[in-house]
Amino acid sequence: MSQLSGMTGFARAEAAGAPGTASAEARSVNGKGLDLRVRLPAGFDRLETEIKARAKARFVRGSLSVNINFVEAERGGALQIDHQHLRALAEAGRALVEAGLADKPRVDGLLALKGVLTTPEADADDARQAEIEALMLEAANEALAGLQLARREEGEAMARLLNAHIGEIEHLRDAAAAHAATQPEAIRDRIAAKFEELLPQGLDADKLAQEAASLAVRADVREELDRLSAHIDSARKLLAAGSPAGRKLDFLSQEFNREANTLCSKSSDRELTDLGLAMKAAVDQMREQVQNVE
Template sequence: MPVYSMTGYASAQHSPGSAPAGQEGTRPSAGMRLGLEIRSVNSRFLDLSFRLGEELRAHEPALRELISGRIKRGKVEVRAGVEGAAADAVREPTLRVLQRLGAVQDTVRTWLPDAQALSVGEILRLASADDGGSTDWGEPLLALATQVLGDLVAAREREGGRLAKMLLSHLAQLRGLAEQARPLIPQLVEQQRQRFLERWKEAMALTEGAATPEAAQDRALTEATAFAIRIDVAEELTRLAAHLDEIERLVKKGGEIGKRLDFLIQELHREANTLGSKSAALELTRISVDMKVLIEQMREQVQNLE
């Protein structure tokens, strides 16, 4: 299953032809152009916003249902409008519409004699909102939205594929750093043990027998053991490896993995921090810093995954 980014953009336009004979008023007029674009960025949840022209606002619920069926996360903005000379032209009301408006006005003035007569502007506004007008954009709008949505999903898939490759590359680098850190701990423990034993010998020479050799040696070995426990990062490296394996499994599986990856990245950062806090050598500190740089780069990209 592919990995999808939440970042993408797609747009298209549609210019309908003239209505068939005998069906005037059921389709958009020739010369008008329907434009639609969808852009998306990362978000914790699915956040849909619409900027639709006056002729298209009635179709927002259908657009919302269509998009939510294909996209699960992201801040998605939909813009659609009608362009062209005919879009801004004043439409002449049909005789049927004028008759209906006249009948309604007569009924109102029968009961409310003081009511004012409809003005030309009010007649044009009411006529343009009438179902008998020539602004039935539902079918072409949904067809165009389906096309643009498919292009957007394809763009998100391509971007997700690039992010997946980057994540797998970073996982390999983190594994390499963990392998560099693993043999450093026994070396540090042995070095510290030798250092404590040398201090023991120096202490024995200074005391000139005032302290028993066994007690001084036990104290040196106890300090060496405490040091070994304090700097031991075997558990952190084991958990780090487990998190890396799980991230790789999720990336190769694909689907809606963004939230789970975000949690695992936090756990990776926690282990890298602990590794640095236990560092007793400059080389181990460098490894911890390099890990955190890679993990931070991964975090930025994971936040773009659906």
């Protein structure tokens, strides 16, 4: 049996390495389709396509957001002076100094120039960037897996509720069928009683049978009851098949409601009407839960 999945959930994950720690938060709420939003630190936007692809591999519906952050580790290693770069800068400024257009450079000023002071890690920026990206993807993947688990746990709870609602609808359908079976005779008795009240001299038996038959045809709900049975079977098969099933279950709930409305409109007595109204209430409860099924 496949598993039903909901559309709301939250998960958080971290991945740590030498460059620092990447963290990812993934959350989702109801959505008609699959709406994905990814937030990444500046300079890592190219990961968005990969993260969205991984989300699409796990989810079909829902409004999802994935937020990625990265905290750098302290970069160790003694500072080093790039003497070649320093000499090139000094030579470039010599002409300005000799022409009186600039003061002689100070040591602290030279050391503050970009690229003069370096650390051993500075020569491996490309490799470090790749490692950070790998950590971000690892954290994102774990967060998406956690979100998928949370949505499945919600789906498991919803499956129990939906099965209970379907069971209630089936119970009311069976009660309506048992009651509808007695309707033709009840209609005939009501017509006979009414005409006896209005026409004490009596009513022609053929006329009574004709009127009773006409009302019974208009009040016949066997087609609605048969369709309800088919919808109940379909709903249970969808639940057993698992997600994605939300759209089909929503359509079925509309069909359930249509049959319950017809049952009420065709009803010729209070008890059958009450059964139809109770069925409408059960269908409304079912449809409310279905809105969150993937």
